[in-house]
Amino acid sequence: MQCHRHSFDYQARTLLADRQEKATRAERTAPYAEVGFIVLDGEPGYQDDSKIHWRYIATAENAEADPRAHITEEQVRQRPDLWGVWVTTDTMYVDVESGKPVEEGDIDWDTFDDPDVEPEEGLRHANSVEERDVYVPQFYFLDVLRAEEAGLVPVNGGRYQFNRAIQLAGFNPANPLPENEEAREAALLAAEETKRVQRRRVRELNKLGGVRYRRQARVHPGNVVGDQAPEERGHVDGNDDRARTAPVVGVPLIRSFAGVDG
16 A cells, blocks of 8 residues: 555544454444354445345234344344344443443433532433444344245335345246245256356356457557556546557457347
């Protein structure tokens, strides 16, 4: 890593804080890993539709009683092998002496930093609490194809998340898996093989695209952005003349590879 000498202290503090956060996170997630949860490498973003946040899931029994209720941590712990966990940082008020959580609405903030002032009836003195960082677990369902087996259903608008995860697993949400166990297993294996072939095809396309780019670079050196292949050179500003004149090689290549003319 390189940095300017004037920013060395800042970079050093940033790296130190990052290492401390990772160490603390590893410590907080260790108990979950020990009981069988999958500890995620990062917090799933909106683009990661294969993992379903627990607020969109409930047991079939609970969903029938209350469609707005989501699964509890106690219920998640019954099948940790189906869940990934990521801990987020939050803050909360706790009692200075006992460390027990305190609701913010129970604090009389007019007494802040004034020990001689009596709090209003039913409230507590602000000096009796302190703010602390806490790590809150967030659970993500990892295998939507086993939701029915686990007795789980979508709630709180989670049908989209379920359908999207099913599609990413290689299935049509309108065409459920076979009920027969052998046929179901065969369908899952076939879907996994299809995804494996697709991933291999993408890798082959990327390799062929790089080779063709370099060939065209030798024929049309004036149209080349630097001397690197597309996957190596990074982003080119769309306002740059080089971006407008660079040869387009991806579409014809993909068409020829897929057997599509023109």
